[in-house]
Amino acid sequence: MNTLFRSAVRCLRAGAVCRTGRVDGPVSYAPARLLCVAAGQDFADIVKKDKVVVFMKGTPAQPMCGFSNAVVQILRMHGVDEYTSYNVLDDQDLRQGVKTFSNWPTIPQVFFNGEFVGGCDILLQMHQNGDLVEELNKLGIRSALLGEEKDGKSK
């Protein structure tokens, strides 16, 4: 338990990576500093590490920006709570690096299977027009919203 706590503290101090899960679930330590300091090709690896990767301000548990929070909330509505997120406020190299990598000037940034999807506006529009359900389906993720429509008793 102490080892886990120490790992979590190291992770938070490094700041950049947090593997989300249950609120009381384990936080895995990934060598984010090593990944992001060697720029260029490492971003191509980073964004493929998970089906859904989000670069944001703050963390899913504590977003520090309304636009980043909107991305978190939209994903949550679709039942997507397990994904890899990077807090750019803790790492300026990461922040600038991802903007250069994706040629996109703002944060948040969302990647599906390593492919850049867009920021908050695009994710919101995809959610509103039904495309997000479709794209999640392609990732092998069944949107929670589908579940609610099919079975009115489900929560």
Place this chain on the structure above:
Amino acid sequence: MLPRVLRCSRPAVNTITFFQQTAGFRPQMAHGRPVESAIRAKLTQALEPNHLEVINESHMHAVPPGSESHFRVLVVSQRFEGLSLLQRHRLVNETLREELSTLVHALAIQAKTPQQWDINPSLAKSPSCMGGSKHDNTVADKLKAGRD
């Protein structure tokens, strides 16, 4: 000598206060809204929009009054026909590349074709600020760049 200096300076201070109170504007906005104007001009020239809204949302964020750091744009243009959302947004970003790299910290975009606008002529709302700009030194840098 000091009392004489104070007597000279006091009327000038009173004059400034008088203008602030009567004119109702803050010194930062005295020279107009240059960033908003530039955004409007560039988007108009590049995308020939049927409809364009450029909204300064800086007041919704943790930045000083009169800032031009956070914007929302609604662009209705035939140029977006056939383009994906990502392509449309990239077009807008590219048009405003200079502003985004120097002065503008946040840009919310709605990019519609005229047909889409006719079906749903509504402006989206930005989410509430969560104070991120307060702890963000890059925002301070951009605000300073705007003042210099």
